[in-house]
Amino acid sequence: MATPSVLFHHAERFTEWFPDFLRKELAPYPGRGAVVARMVIAATLSAVLIVTFRIPGGAVGALCAFILSRESLLSTAKSAAYLVLAFLIGGLFIPIGARFFASIPITHFLWEAASLFMVFFLLRTLTNYAVAVGLSLVATNILSIWYLPGPAERNVELTLWQVAAALIGALVTLAVEVVFHAIYGRDEVTSGIDLRLLQIENLMTGFAAGRPASSETAHMLAQYAVVGMGAQRRRIALAGDEPLHRARMSTLVALTGRSIDFAAALSSISIDFTPSLQQRAARLAEHIAEVRHCLLKSEVPHPQEPIMEMDAATPLLSEVETMISLMPSIFISQNAMDPRFAIPEGPSSSSRIFVEDAFTNPEHLRFVLSGTLAAMICYVLYVSLAWPGISTSVTTCVLTSLSNVGASRQKQVLRVAGAALGGFVFGLGSQMFVLPNIDSITGFTVLFAAVTAFAAWIASSSSRLSYAGLQIALAFYLINLSEFSIQTSLTVARDRAIGVLLGVSMMWLVFERFYPRPAADEMVRVFVRNLRLMADLIVSSPWGADSATIVRIRRMRDQIYNNFGEVNAQADAVPFETGPGRAGHMAARDRIRRWQAALRTFYLLEAPLIQFRVYGTPDQQAGAYAQIEDAFRDQCAQSFRKIADRIEHQLNQRPPEAIAFPSLLSAFDAPHTGTQALLTEREQALLRMSRTIASLADRLQREAVSEPLYATE
Structure with missing residues (x-):
């Protein structure tokens, strides 16, 4: 039976969609003011210290x-x-390299190119994000100081001031965070999930009483649907938690995000409040309340049979029920974990300097070469034109590459808009109309805090818009905070603003024009790649695996987890794409996001099954459970590969093949009913988990067959 399709309606033209998107992105939501306040306080205090102690190069701080x-x-x-640590290393590296290479033009050029190549390589492959960012910022800023060598003493002094400014910024930000957590300490990820689930609970409570969604609930659900879960995903990715907890929270974030999408759509339509619907809403509200309570108290909610069938009359409500019903499995999976599984799931990579595929993945080399080319074009231009004022273009290239927000149109819009607002509107505007009338640090502080608040408000948006906030701050700071004195000439501000736009333009030219990759296509490619990796993982975990197999399993799981993040990044960029195919791409985006939520749950629930096989004894390998599990895993791997092939055919504009998908639940049906008595209690628990996984996969394959990927109706 075909699963009813649930699609959201989207404005087909970018010009119709973008104003509404911008309005919703910039609307306040719970917790946003606190985040903005912390950023403004930290940045403003850093600026005051930099100006007070007359430290040049304070933009980095x-x-x-x-x-x-x-x-x-x-x-x-x-x-x-x-x-x-990164600032100190960068501060030492550049002067030492300059001492050997900066005095001769040809060696200076090669040294600059090699340094930028290393910066982009470290930015892409270092496992520690903070170190990568710190080294990149300090190195690129100091490189501009040594562009014309001499006098060496002055260059060394400016280099040390750059490091000092960066240190002040890092320490001040840390101090602000310590004070904030002492006054208002809470887990940002858990709080974000709880607030969203509360809105869904309020909606269901109203439905249970026969009331439509209140205006406040409908507004908050719509706001959360627009903001998305990007901030929570970023916090999880940057946190130092052990991998299993990180995977569990990522899955919970994905399920919550999809629940919000469906609940927001449900709140905007008229509902026929039948007794049956009211009872379903009441049960769902109670279950959400239990999940919220267990999440905040770190307890395990009572298991619930996952709902995999949708009611054709209320598909949106059924979708919310499905997402919520999967959440207890995330908590319960912890009890099924064997401590020995810490080998494949433990923090083995925490001590690694580089990511696993740093020297083997061609995508890393493409990124490094493209970034180096863009930065070197900027370097050649400002050196050949003897125009050192636009050396900010190199720093802009590096900061632009920090974002993983998707593909061409989104990056182009955010980069240009951010540079124009921060550089020309706020940067040059303040130089012309505000700073000439300021004669004290108090006035400068008020101006700086106001512009920072605007940039921070945008930076606290979803990942689809937040990068523009960083770009605004960068352009404004490079103009007004690179020196400790107020500029009386517009030439300096003009040059720095042009440098920011030059860097933005070169990154756009190299990354998007030389090697265009539409966000919708890339989203589908990564999702297909993940399906095939999941199929390989399923069949690559034999009974009683050796240490080499365990390492391979861990790497596959790490790659799958990273691909989840890449799919989300590309999905966030799809709305920025234009053209006649936009409606179809938006429909594909909705389906991929919905399917990925199920695939994330599959990924998490599969972990205990893998560890049981990896550490299984010969007796277990020959037992009844192994026979059932082997049959299920083979069918599941074949199903995922068929789904991947079908989606890939549609991506390549080929008609999808008619493929028969037998139910995966058949692996647990009649032929094995007599074996239940032969199973241990643990095997029976794992078998129940396998049935849940089979239900997830069954629904995924039904939807893949019944819903063409790009169909808009």
Whole structure:
């Protein structure tokens, strides 16, 4: 039976969609004011110290307020420590290299190219994000100081001031976070999930009483649907939690995000409040309340049979029920984990300097070469034109590459808009109309805080818009905070603003014009790749695996987890794409996001099954459970590969093949009913988990067959 299709309606033209998107992105939501206040306080205090102590090159210090992670006090402290270490390393590396190579033009050129190549390589492959960002910022800023060598003493002095400014920014930001957590300490990820589930609970409580959604609930659901879960995903990715907890919270974030999407759509339509619907809403509200309670208290909710069939009359409500019913499995899976599974799931990569595929993945090399080319074009231009004022273009290239927000149109819009607002509107505007009338640091502080608040408000948006906030702050700080004195000439501000736009333009030219990759296509490609990786993982976990197999399993799971993040990043960029195919791409985006939520749950629930096989004894390998599990895993791997092939055919504009998908639940049906008595209690629990996984996969394959990927109706 075909699963009813649930699609959201989208404005087909970018010009119709973007104003409404911007309005919703900039609307306030719970917790946004606190985040903005912390960023403004940290950046403003850093700026005051930099100006008071007359430290040149202070832009990097103020930017730390935007870059330093804030997912927990411990991770913030670690990030600050790593930033300090990175600043010190960068401060030593550049002068030493300049001493050997900077005096001769040809060696200076090669040294600059090699340094930028290393910066982009570290930015892409270092496992510690804070170190990568710190090294990149300090190195690119110091490179501009040594562009014309001499006098060496002055260059060394400016280099040390750059490091000092960065250190001030990192330490001030850490101090602000310590004070905030002392007054208002809470887990940002857990709080974000709880607030969203509360709105869904309020909606269901109203439905249970026969009332439509209140205006406040409908507004909050719509706001959360627009903001998305990007901030929570970023905090989880940057946190130093052990991998199993990180995977569990990522899955919960994905399920919550999809629940919000469906609940927001449900709140905007008229509902026929039948007794049956009211009872379903009441049960769902109670279940959400239990999940929220267990989430805040770190307890395990009571298991619930996952709902995999949709009611054709109320498909949106059925979708919310399905997402919520899967949440207890995330908590319960912890009890099924064997401590020995810490080998494949433990923090083995935490001590690694580089990511697993740093020297084997061609995508890393493409990124590094493209970034180096863009930065070197900027370098050649400002050196050949003898125009050192636009050297800010190189720093802009590096900061632009920090974002993983998707593909061409989104990056282009955010980069240009951010640079124009920060550089020309706020930067040059303040130089012409505000700063000439300011004669004290108090006035400068008020101006700086106001512009920072605007940038921070945008930076606290979803991942689809937040990068523009960083770009605004960068352009404004480079103009007004690179020197400790107020500029009386517009030439300096003009040159720095042009440098920012030059860097933005070169990154757009190299990354998007030389090697265009539409976000919708890339989203589908990564999702297909993940389906095939999942199929390989399913069949690559034999009974009693050796240590080499365990390492391979861990790497596959890491790759799958990273691909989940890439699919989300590309999905966030799809709305920025234009053209006649936009409606179809938006429909594909909705389906991929819905299917990925199920696939994430599959990924998490599969972990205990894998560890049981990896550490299984010969007796277990020959037992009844192994026979059932082997049959199920073979069918599941074949199903995922067929789904991947079908989706890929549609991506390549080929008609999808008519494929028969037998139910995966058949592996647990009649032929094995007599074996239940032969199973241990643990095997029976794992078998029940396998049935849940089979239900997830069955629904995924039904939808893949019944719903063409790009169909809009």
